Amino acid sequence: MNVIPIKAEAGITGFESPAAEYQELGLSLDEFLVAHPAATLIGNTAGDSMVGVGIFNDDLLIVDSAVEVLDGDVVIANYNDSFICKILDKERGLLLSASQSYPPIVINELDTLQLEGVVVESIRQHRKRIKGFSCAGIESLGTEYQELGLSLDELLIEHPTATFIGIASGESMVGVGIFSGDLLIVDRALEVRHGDIIVANYNGSFTCKILDKERGLLLSASQYHPPVAIKELDTFQLEGIVSRSVRLHRKRKEVFSCLR
Incomplete structure (x- = not known):
């Protein structure tokens, strides 16, 4: 490479x-990775269902709730009271993983689905790992960017x-x-x-x-x-x-x- x-x-x-x-x-990093500070969340991922799009376990996600959600976007959603990270197939009403080990999720009428935002960037931590931001299937969506108390540069x-x-x-x-x-x-x-x-x-x-x-x-x-x-x-x-x-x-x- x-x-x-x-x-x-x-x-x-x-x-x-x-x-x-x-x-x-x-x-x-804040200037060119965070377009909408007041509408941005940061969280740690959990699991390996999104490795096909380069999102690995314990990566940091930068989630923007202000951008328009497009077909094929990687999104964070509250699906039946659990936060998940998936690819949105708007045309077929599916939540897709980026791994053959995980089948598509069909969004049914009785399901509760709330799109929380679009994953605009993900950050791989090849050396020192930063934890403490819940996201994508742990306990809560994550930490509001503006409430971090420090910049991405400092982080x-x-x-x-x-x-x-x-x-x-x-x-x-x-x-x-x-x-x-x-x-x-x-x-x-x-x-x-x-x-x-x-x-x-x-x-x-x-x-x-x-x-x-x-x-x-x-x-x-x-x-x-x-x-x-x-x-x-x-x-x-x-x-x-x-x-x-x-x-x-x-x-x-x-x-x-x-x-x-």
Whole structure:
């Protein structure tokens, strides 16, 4: 999987790579991930029924109740007094999972269904996990964004002066929930560990792989991509650890325009 580093604006220096420091770019996760602060909820997922769309157990969901619900949206719904995360099939009146292990749910006349919002983004936690926001089948819908008492930057960015954001390209890391087009939050201050998901400059290209320190390999999370052995003549520069990745279930042009 290749990584498209976010370009530094004119005058920004300090990185050997083209990736710009998160803080120096003036980026804010709140600004481009939360479109409607007063109508946004955050929750942890539970279960594996949505892995096909890149939502895994214990991911963080950003749920927007102000956007229009479209056919095919990933939604949070109160279905017969239980909160669930599903794909809405409006035409056939179904709630769909993204796994063959879970059959469609037919919405009947006697069912109670309340759509709580659209899942606009989900956040994979590849390193330190943040819990405490109930959602999608636990006890309650979640925590109101405005009641968090802290920003997404404070919640998700541990080392602002050592963090950059990249855009994933390719499908070699889907096994760990990183899809093409996902945003990667890359931390250069974390100590690299065996099995970490990393961004590296490998022979002049930015790549996202799993680091096998013991065998000197760069591993993909797909059976279609063989391991890459780091050889003596290769140029290899570790750029940072992927601490989290953000999947945009509702792609917004303004997200990418403010990153480039």
